[in-house]
Amino acid sequence: MTAQGLLxxxxxxxxxxxxxxPLGAYMARIYQDQPAGLENRLYRLxxxxxxxxxSWVQYALALLVFNLLGLLAVYALxxxxxxxxxxxQGLPAVSPDSAFNxxxxxxxxxxxQGYGGETTMSYLxxxxxxxxxxxxxxxxxxxxxxALIRGFTRRNSESxxxxxxxxxxxxxxxxxxxxxxxxxxxxxxxxxxxxxxxxMVTMQEAVSYQQPKQNAAGKAVTDAAGKPVTETVKTQxxxxxxxxxxxxxxxxxxxxxxxxxxxVNSAHPFENPTPLSNFxxxxxxxxxxxxxCYTFGVIVGDTRQGWAILAAMTLVFVALVFVAVPAEQAGxxxxxxxxxxxxASSQQAGGNMEGxxxxxxxxxxxxxxxxxxxxxxxxxxxMHDSFTPIGGMVPMWLMQLGEVIFGGVGSGLYGMIVFAIVxxxxxxxxxxxxxxxxxxxxxxxxxxxxxVIILIPPLMVLGGTAMALMLxxxxxxxxxxxxxxxxxxxxxxxxxxxxxxxxxxxxxxxxPFYNLMLGxxxxxxxxxxxxxxxxxxxxxxxxxxxPAGAGTLPTHTPLFVVLLIVTVVMVGALTFVPALAxxxxxxxxxxxxxx
Amino acid sequence: MTNYLKPAAILLLLLTLVTGVIYPALVTALAQLFFxxxxxxxxxxxxxxxxxGSALIGQSxxxxxYFWGRPSATAPYAYNAAASSGSNLGPTNPALADxxxxxxxxxxxxxxxxxxxxxxxxxxxSGSGLDPHISLAAADYQLKxxxxxxxxxxAKLRELxxxxxxxxxxxxxxxxxxxVLKLNLALDQAGL
Numbered sequence: 001m002t003a004q005g006l007l008x009x010x011x012x013x014x015x016x017x018x019x020x021x022p023l024g025a026y027m028a029r030i031y032q033d034q035p036a037g038l039e040n041r042l043y044r045l046x047x048x049x050x051x052x053x054x055s056w057v058q059y060a061l062a063l064l065v066f067n068l069l070g071l072l073a074v075y076a077l078x079x080x081x082x083x084x085x086x087x088x089q090g091l092p093a094v095s096p097d098s099a100f101n102x103x104x105x106x107x108x109x110x111x112x113q114g115y116g117g118e119t120t121m122s123y124l125x126x127x128x129x130x131x132x133x134x135x136x137x138x139x140x141x142x143x144x145x146x147a148l149i150r151g152f153t154r155r156n157s158e159s160x161x162x163x164x165x166x167x168x169x170x171x172x173x174x175x176x177x178x179x180x181x182x183x184x185x186x187x188x189x190x191x192x193x194x195x196x197x198x199x200m201v202t203m204q205e206a207v208s209y210q211q212p213k214q215n216a217a218g219k220a221v222t223d224a225a226g227k228p229v230t231e232t233v234k235t236q237x238x239x240x241x242x243x244x245x246x247x248x249x250x251x252x253x254x255x256x257x258x259x260x261x262x263x264v265n266s267a268h269p270f271e272n273p274t275p276l277s278n279f280x281x282x283x284x285x286x287x288x289x290x291x292x293c294y295t296f297g298v299i300v301g302d303t304r305q306g307w308a309i310l311a312a313m314t315l316v317f318v319a320l321v322f323v324a325v326p327a328e329q330a331g332x333x334x335x336x337x338x339x340x341x342x343x344a345s346s347q348q349a350g351g352n353m354e355g356x357x358x359x360x361x362x363x364x365x366x367x368x369x370x371x372x373x374x375x376x377x378x379x380x381x382x383m384h385d386s387f388t389p390i391g392g393m394v395p396m397w398l399m400q401l402g403e404v405i406f407g408g409v410g411s412g413l414y415g416m417i418v419f420a421i422v423x424x425x426x427x428x429x430x431x432x433x434x435x436x437x438x439x440x441x442x443x444x445x446x447x448x449x450x451x452v453i454i455l456i457p458p459l460m461v462l463g464g465t466a467m468a469l470m471l472x473x474x475x476x477x478x479x480x481x482x483x484x485x486x487x488x489x490x491x492x493x494x495x496x497x498x499x500x501x502x503x504x505x506x507x508x509x510x511x512p513f514y515n516l517m518l519g520x521x522x523x524x525x526x527x528x529x530x531x532x533x534x535x536x537x538x539x540x541x542x543x544x545x546x547p548a549g550a551g552t553l554p555t556h557t558p559l560f561v562v563l564l565i566v567t568v569v570m571v572g573a574l575t576f577v578p579a580l581a582x583x584x585x586x587x588x589x590x591x592x593x594x595x
Numbered sequence: 596m597t598n599y600l601k602p603a604a605i606l607l608l609l610l611t612l613v614t615g616v617i618y619p620a621l622v623t624a625l626a627q628l629f630f631x632x633x634x635x636x637x638x639x640x641x642x643x644x645x646x647x648g649s650a651l652i653g654q655s656x657x658x659x660x661y662f663w664g665r666p667s668a669t670a671p672y673a674y675n676a677a678a679s680s681g682s683n684l685g686p687t688n689p690a691l692a693d694x695x696x697x698x699x700x701x702x703x704x705x706x707x708x709x710x711x712x713x714x715x716x717x718x719x720x721s722g723s724g725l726d727p728h729i730s731l732a733a734a735d736y737q738l739k740x741x742x743x744x745x746x747x748x749x750a751k752l753r754e755l756x757x758x759x760x761x762x763x764x765x766x767x768x769x770x771x772x773x774x775v776l777k778l779n780l781a782l783d784q785a786g787l
Contacts, residue, residue: 269726
């Protein structure tokens with residue numbers, strides 16, 4: 001790796017960690033303050049009593065109803081966008097299966113995209129549907145986290161907070177102001193933000209291309225053999241897709257959503273024009289998930305607890321950065337034999353540049369890939385499908401770990417806290433004591449719920465992959481053949497089954513089979529995790545607090561950090577190594593062995 | 596259930612108003628006020644004020660007298676800025692090796708004297724299909740060909756390349772690169 005590359009990675013991590021404490025402390029205050037003023041009037045308009053506390057069942061119901069309405073709204077907007085305003089390109093209504101998939105995707109904070117933004121979604125759908133759910137799905141995840149944290153801080157309590165308040169405060173005081181500032185900075189770098197229709201420009205050179213010939217009636221002309229006839233068309237026009245992109249991209253990164261405005265997401269120069277915009281977007285991906293660790297520490301009254309979890313996340317993250325970046329920098333042996341120069345120098349980034357942008361080079365593309373899959377963000381600035389086998393395995397495995405290395409806003413930390421509960425349980429078994437975490441006894445009920453939370457995503461990923469590969473409908477969408485084709489399907493279900501949203505884009509996922517399968521996987525792994533997490537919160541809140549004794553395992557020490565990492569990695573490795581062996585590992589052996 | 600339906604519906608409506616209408620509208624208003632050019636696509640215009648491209652979006656160049664950009668995988672033609680796309684070819688896909696071999700051949704044919712290895716970014720498709728840049732090495736590789744065709748002094752041409760070169764941002768971020776459209780416009784303007 002080049003010194004310049006190391007420097008950029010180091011700056012990224014240092015700036016990220018430096019922002020953890022200020023933002024984390026601010027968020028802790030937001031969640032501990034009582035609503036006042038204008039905010040209270042908002043609740044009154046909705047008929048909400050902000051002081052009314054909810055049991056975990058009520059909290060879960062409120063969240064589910066709220067998310068269901070959001071899902072229906074996104075679905076309806078897509079289905080009727082052709083007759084709704086703010087559709088300057090006259091884009092048609094989205095098909096029912098694709099609209100379902102996208103609605104499930106954006107409400108579950110996955111933001112998997114089976115469609116191409118600039119060719120599918122009207123400006124209105126992007127704003128009222130997708131941007132709104134970018135905020136609200138993120139805020140829903142943060143609310144669940146806050147409820148779980150309250151489970152630890154409360155004693156003999158039947159309630160875990162008020163969902164409406166937690167969700168609204170996350171939106172208005174955390175996500176909205178950060179997005180507003182980031183959006184404007186991004187525009188200054190060249191991210192577009194306009195309601196005007198797409199811009200036509202006259203290119204320097206004309207291009208000619210083949211297109212299916214149509215007769216006067218607009219029907220495709222076929223030859224004697226029934227094959228469509230093509231004709232050569234010459235054009236000097238370039239149509240620049242525009243739109244209110246910056247406002248959506250800011251929250252796309254901050255809310256670990258990842259749904260891009262354009263088809264190629266943050267590889268698009270209008271979505272991510274400069275190295276600085278790239279740095280800020282990448283920072284925004286991990287910012288809130290990292291800072292929430294500190295928030296957690298503040299609210300439970302021991303910031304060391306938050307730092308310990310953040311340390312575990314950061315260590316795994318850094319280790320995997322140093323797997324992915326060198327793998328991509330090493331390049332593709334097949335291209336080297338053809339005479340392509342892949343060495344890094346002051347003149348070029350070198351490495352595996354297929355699917356990568358020149359301004360980002362190798363380091364910023366691979367670093368982004370690790371960050372976006374460590375967090376359940378899923379936005380991309382390079383095409384993961386074209387990564388080297390090992391370079392592509394890192395993002396895939398990070399998703400399979402359950403999106404707990406930073407993870408989604410809220411969801412990453414509540415997932416990691418569940419792993420911490422499992423870790424203290426394992427430690428308890430080893431030393432023969434009743435496990436406790438943050439003063440709460442961990443008993444059979446919590447462990448059952450934790451097991452459900454840890455087992456659902458692998459079920460979706462492995463079960464879904466197996467089913468897709470057994471059915472013709474699943475195999476028909478594969479683009480690259482052989483081991484890589486298997487990886488495409490495994491990646492898709494890893495992404496949907498862990499609410500990430502990134503893709504090996506070669507897979508033609510915008511077909512009824514994948515729209516339905518992946519849509520269901522996203523919904524199950526979002527809500528079948530949220531409900532048991534809230535159940536744990538409710539159960540913990542009802543317990544009394546036990547003071548730490550001589551037999552208590554301290555959970556802020558390096559020993560615990562290691563224990564937590566081992567738990568996460570072991571579960572992830574044991575579950576997925578067989579599947580990974582069939583995909584990226586075998587492909588790596590083919591790639592290096594062949595040349 | 597109905598206890599939840601009413602607050603959920605009204606709250607969704609109000610938050611949609613805030614995050615889906617007011618927020619993007621306010622960002623658009625401020626963007627149009629303070630960053631008019633960037634917000635509308637960083638357009639490049641000719642002397643008559645007609646838009647001839649965007650400084651951020653690449654264009655297809657195949658004439659040997661121009662610098663060529665990254666290969667583009669957009670359909671139905673290269674650099675279709677209305678439908679961005681990468682190739683999504685996997686590293687072991689024979690189609691990738693075939694495409695790269697063909698591109699190398701085209702480059703060698705345009706400049707048979709050049710025996711240097713070909714910079715990888717010049718023969719691999721970009722992520723967006725719209726990459727406006729090539730590496731310094733890729734510009735350097737093409738320099739002799741263009742100097743010869745345009746009967747231009749190499750040192751003079753190198754100056755033009757340098758003028759279209761963007762270094763690492765703040766000397767740290769990203770990769771140094773050459774904006775192909777800007778460079779080719781400068782070439783034509785130099786009248787050579």
